[in-house]
Amino acid sequence: MSEPEIFATIRSDLANNDVVLYMKGTAVFPQCGFSAAVVQVLNSLDVTFKSVNVLDDEEIRQGIKQFANWPTIPQLYIKGEFIGGCDIIREMYTSGELQQIMADKGVKAA
Amino acid sequence: MSEIFSKIESILQTRFHPTRLLIRDDSAKHEGHAGHDARGESHFYLEIVSDSFKGKSRVECHRMIYEALDELLRTRIHALSFKALAADSPKN
Numbered sequence: 721m722s723e724p725e726i727f728a729t730i731r732s733d734l735a736n737n738d739v740v741l742y743m744k745g746t747a748v749f750p751q752c753g754f755s756a757a758v759v760q761v762l763n764s765l766d767v768t769f770k771s772v773n774v775l776d777d778e779e780i781r782q783g784i785k786q787f788a789n790w791p792t793i794p795q796l797y798i799k800g801e802f803i804g805g806c807d808i809i810r811e812m813y814t815s816g817e818l819q820q821i822m823a824d825k826g827v828k829a830a
Numbered sequence: 831m832s833e834i835f836s837k838i839e840s841i842l843q844t845r846f847h848p849t850r851l852l853i854r855d856d857s858a859k860h861e862g863h864a865g866h867d868a869r870g871e872s873h874f875y876l877e878i879v880s881d882s883f884k885g886k887s888r889v890e891c892h893r894m895i896y897e898a899l900d901e902l903l904r905t906r907i908h909a910l911s912f913k914a915l916a917a918d919s920p921k922n
Contacts, residue, residue, distance in 0.1 A: 754909070754911070789893065790889075790892075790893065790896070791896050791900070791903055791904075792896070792903075792910070802889065803889075804888060804889055804892070805892070806911070807892070807911055807912060807913065808888045808889065808892065811888065811913070812888075
C-alpha cells in the first residue's frame with residue numbers, strides 16, 4: 721500500500737528539526753487552548769522548535785493524524801519520534817519525563 | 831441532554847471495565863469558541879483507571895481510548911482531554 725504523498729513532507733520536517741509541534745495556530749498566536757498549553761511547556765523549557773500550523777494546510781491536518789495514528793492536534797515529535805498530545809505532554813512535563821527525554825535525546829535549550 | 835455522556839460511559843464501561851471512571855462535560859466552558867456545538871456535549875474530560883492499561887505506554891493507552899470513541903470523536907466530540915491509568919500505575 722502506498723502512503724500519502726504528504727508523509728514525505730512530514731518526514732522531511734521531522735528529519736530537519738529536533739522538535740516539531742503540529743498545532744492549531746502559530747507559536748505566537750495559538751488558536752486552540754491545547755496547542756497553547758504545549759507551546760507554553762516548550763517555551764518554559766527554552767527549547768527551539770518548529771511549529772507547523774495545521775489550519776494553514778488541510779492536507780497536513782489530515783495527513784499528520786494518519787501519520788501518527790493519532791486523531792487529534794497538537795502532536796509533539798522529538799527527534800522524529802511521536803511523543804504525545806497535550807494531555808501526555810503536560811503529564812510528562814509535570815513528572816519531569818519530558819525534560820529527561822530532551823536530555824537523553826540531546827535536544828539543546830535555545 | 832446527556833446523550834453523548836451516556837454513550838461515552840457505556841462504551842468505556844463495556845470496553846475497559848474500569849475500576850474508576852470520571853466523565854466531566856466541560857462544554858459550557860467553551861461556549862462561543864470554535865468547535866463549540868450548540869447542541870452541547872462537545873468538550874469532555876475523562877479519568878479512567880483500568881487493568882486494560884497495564885504495561886501500556888501513555889501513547890498506547892490514549893490510542894485505545896481514541897479508538898473506542900472513534901465514531902463519537904468524528905461526529906460529535908470536538909475536544910477530549912483525559913488521564914488513563916492502570917490501577918497499579920506508579921505515576922498515579
